[in-house]
Amino acid sequence: MNDGPGTDEPTGSGLAAERARRTAHVEDLRGDGAEPYPYRFDRTHTLNDVRRQWGDVDSGTETDDEVTVAGRILLWRDTGKLIFVTVGDRRGELQLFISKAVIGDEAFVAAKRLDLGDLIGVHGTVMTTRAGELSVRTDRIDLLAKALRPLPDKWKGLTDTDTRFRQRYTDLIVNAEARRTFEIRHEMVASFRRTLAGLDFVEVETPVLHVNAGGALARPFVTHHNTLDMDLHLRIAIELHLKRLIVGGLERVYEIGRVFRNEGTSPRHNPEFSILELYQAYGDHTEMMDITQRLIVTAAQEALGTTQIDISGEGVDLADEWPRRRMIDLVAEATGVEVHPSQPLDVLRELAGRHGVAVQPASSTGKLIEEIFEATAESSIKRPTFVTGHPLDISPLARADRDDPALAERFELFVDAREIANGYSELNDPVEQRTRFEAEQRLRDAGDADRGTIDEDYLRALEFGMPPTGGLGVGIDRLAMLLAGVDTIKEVILFPTLRPEQ
RNA sequence: GCGCCUCUAGCUCAAUGGCAGAGCAGUGGACUCUUAAUCCAUUGGUUCUGGGUUCGAAUCCCAGGGGGCGCACCA
Structure with a gap:
């Protein structure tokens, strides 16, 4: 795949265009004096902390309890002047309730430029939507790290095992x-x-x-x-x-x-x-x-x-x-033949051959017994x-x-x-x-x-x-x-x- | 190492010798309670690579590469 940094400007879509678009976002932020990769962010709660502490708040309730959380943007539901964002951290997910009226016009425009995959820090108050979804009523968003590459589909995830293991970071994000x-x-x-x-x-x-x-x-x-x-x-x-x-x-x-x-x-x-x-x-x-x-x-x-x-x-x-079972007893049960390392090689070779073991000329009686065990008894041990x-x-x-x-x-x-x-x-x-x-x-x-x-x-x-x-x-x-x-x-x-x- | 299977857009998958497509993501637009939001419009392809057969190849054949499974080796 060609995913080097593009010098010219790709138009349309595709990975190169997507990365160019997101890179431009980073440049624009820097141009505005903002830092797209700040040094640190202090959160007060993990996403599961919020769930544990406020999980039983009634539907449609707005608390005055302030939290500062951080996570990666996984889902984005934009209804115009109200945006629902699902963020995830290592152990949980939580919804952000981003209302234009709450966060302010300027911050709302900035929020709209965020992408799936971006890491953000959020301040707000805990609430529960009318539908009963625990959320953070967001009044401030900090971009903590811009994602230049798009995430795999959130719901299908990655299925190609090769990609999952090579790009374990991606696997861990979505899976x-x-x-x-x-x-x-x-x-x-x-x-x-x-x-x-x-x-x-x-x-x-x-x-x-x-x-x-x-x-x-x-x-x-x-x-x-x-x-x-x-x-x-x-x-x-x-x-x-x-x-x-x-x-x-x-x-x-x-x-x-x-x-x-x-x-x-x-x-x-x-x-x-x-x-x-x-x-x-x-x-x-x-x-x-x-x-x-x-x-x-x-x-x-x-x-x-x-x-x-x-x-x-x-x-x-x-x-x-x-x-606790002796190997020779398990072999005897599986084959109906008593075995012991002291037996002549020929006897064990014959038994091994009967059970499909490829007999090496150098194999000792002990080695043969082990191989007969592996061929007959081992697979039935659950x-x-x-x-x-x-x-x-x-x-x-x-x-x-x-x-x-x-x-x-x-x-x-x-x-x-x-x-x-x-x-x-x-x-x-x-x-x-x-x-x-x-x-x-x-x-x-x-x-x-x-x-x-x-x-x-x-x-x-x-x-x-x-x-x-x-x-x-x-x-x-x-x-x-x-x-x-x-x-x-x-x-x-x-x-x-x-x-x-x- | 040998055998079989597999590889198509960023992701998930169609197209079985006859115009390379869909969903998601992206882009433009609408929407202040969504739940994979929805609706309208739309961009995006070295079909793993290289050969060959054919009027025509994602598709058939050969070689190579990655992965999976089985065998071998081993825990």
């Missing part, structure tokens, strides 16, 4: 649903912080730039530090740094932050996403399940005002019991369910189950067929951890780019002694999707990753 979604996301994260503060956790910030990105199975982004002249990876998890802090004696730590995984996008994946990771000394995976449930139920209550949510058309109360007892060989940082050395003391929380959280009893035996790292390194060398490397500094930390520890990671974006009731991750990320325009 109350979008504003609500991000408000829920904010409340959810704020709730996490309150809950964790109540449990005596401390919030920390650890490096995003890693020499070797570890703590998860994923391919990292590579970047470069110029003066150190070295390649660095963006972190794929926060885990290993937080556990160093457990070694350091911080006992209860968490970080809410961004991690980066060099993978494709989907309705459930964005290359950068947000995660809450927390670690608690002297706890194990069962305690982590309790905390997960508490964090999420509390967040739902505080962000939505209820624990009742809709999961693909089905009403679910998050406050109900969350079942209500919150802890899937536990993952095969140990796909859980290189988790402790072995105290009753079954082939399984990990690990859980993943699934809701609506999506993984929301992951936690375990943390492996704190440095010798065992080295063996696991070495196995990862071998798989990596064999061509599995998602596998990890040996992190010597982390091993050194463990050698100083890490207390028994429970760890948890919660996918912020996916949980926000669940609470906001949206079905793509781009709806809960303000600026999702997109290819550049043009």
Whole structure:
């Protein structure tokens, strides 16, 4: 689109002409000694404040109560010498009653030059129209910022998802649903912080730039530090740094932050996403399940005002019991065949093939069980369910189950067929951890780019002694999707990753 | 990365091989209680881009670009 500043004067309509018209308005104001972009404006009430305080005033009442409000012009109904304007701020909308007789001839003429999209500050008295609409009987209007571009249609809004995500500012102006979604996301994260503060956790910030990105199975982004002249990876998890802090004696730590995984996008994946990771000394995976449930139920209550949510058309109360089911049991139920990582590879390969899993030659028995789980049982999990007892060989940082050395003391929380959280009893035996790292390194060398490397500094930390520890990671974006009731991750990320325009 | 779908005015959408249109927004006019105000008039187009087929292409074909969905990868 050609939307550069026009030097000549477009006539007629269209975007260029519209911008020229509005720019001319700005010039005219400056010519008259007015400031179209003043530095500040002090309002006495938000639009919802006015509603709360005067919402029950009878129809046709004019009060003497003065208010100063601000907002963006969203609708304009001009009946000649009386104009009704709907303005909106971040949480509400309110009508302005602009009467020529009240505001005066000169100001009325100036008001008529305002456009949809302009930001204005208004002084007046609170009234209710004969039709019962709460309004501000306006006696003064200040232009706070001129909008040079026209807004999308107020009622149809934006439908093109590309435009909505690229121009999120426009989406947020016209789409109350979008504003609500991000408000829920904010409340959810704020709730996490309150809950964790109540449990005596401390919030920390650890490096995003890693020499070797570890703590998860994923391919990292590579970047470069110029003066150190070295390649660095963006972190794929926060885990290993937080556990160093457990070694350091911080006992209860968490970080809410961004991690980066060099993978494709989907309705459930964005290359950068947000995660809450927390670690608690002297706890194990069962305690982590309790905390997960508490964090999420509390967040739902505080962000939505209820624990009742809709999961693909089905009403679910998050406050109900969350079942804890072993992965191998769920697979057995779904396939009718008992499975265990100790079984011969051939048996599991055959079962995987029968359920449509594309078997990689390098897949271990544990990996096959996980894939069979994903192919058969995962999609039927709607209500919150802890899937536990993952095969140990796909859980290189988790402790072995105290009753079954082939399984990990690990859980993943699934809701609506999506993984929301992951936690375990943390492996704190440095010798065992080295063996696991070495196995990862071998798989990596064999061509599995998602596998990890040996992190010597982390091993050194463990050698100083890490207390028994429970760890948890919660996918912020996916949980926000669940609470906001949206079905793509781009709806809960303000600026999702997109290819550049043009 | 592969497959399918999609892209028309600032926004929302029509036009299915035969004159590129409507509603909203904009512009001009009327109106002092509107509620997506209403009424009259009216401006506005690189039909994503580049090729091709055809007397004629928004429409059919090819290539490219953006987006969506599915698969793969993954949380």
